[in-house]
Amino acid sequence: MQLIFEALSSPIRRKILAYVAHQEMNAGDIAARFDMSKPSISQHLQLLEHAGLVASEKRGKYVYYRQMPDTLASTLTGFVQEICPIGGPLRRESAQNAKDASVKEMQVESGTKGA
Incomplete structure (x- = not known):
């Protein structure tokens, strides 16, 4: 539970969760919505995945993320x-x-x- 609340403590990660709440998105599309570097967004995505809040799937050269609502x-x-x-x-x-x-x-x- 601690990992989840740490992940939710960041406004950026909460925004990412909002973006992937109803549709999966690739990392590039997510990064395009923020005024941050792609590596920074990637770190946020990794933390969300580690907390079990999102799942990723690599398809070709893209990694897609979706929220794990359960x-x-x-x-x-x-x-x-x-x-x-x-x-x-x-x-x-x-x-x-x-x-x-x-x-x-x-x-x-x-x-x-x-x-």
Whole structure:
């Protein structure tokens, strides 16, 4: 999780994520949108990839990048649940509900009724 938040700490990397959120782009097209050198953008892309926020695929002489939405969504959801004051009680309630449902399912399968 730490790598993801470090990657998101940069406005440039957040902009890159916005560009690749709905379409993949090659590194050159991404770099063209910034007033920075291509090697600098490449470093940002590598950091995003290392954090698992983007994936790259080399096709011919170009490297294409796309956002990995599951990684970002899962991390942010987990983070929000950790810091949210009602997150803990809701997680416990959810775990108890899952346990209760499992017990009921086992009782139905065995032909016994719950109290």
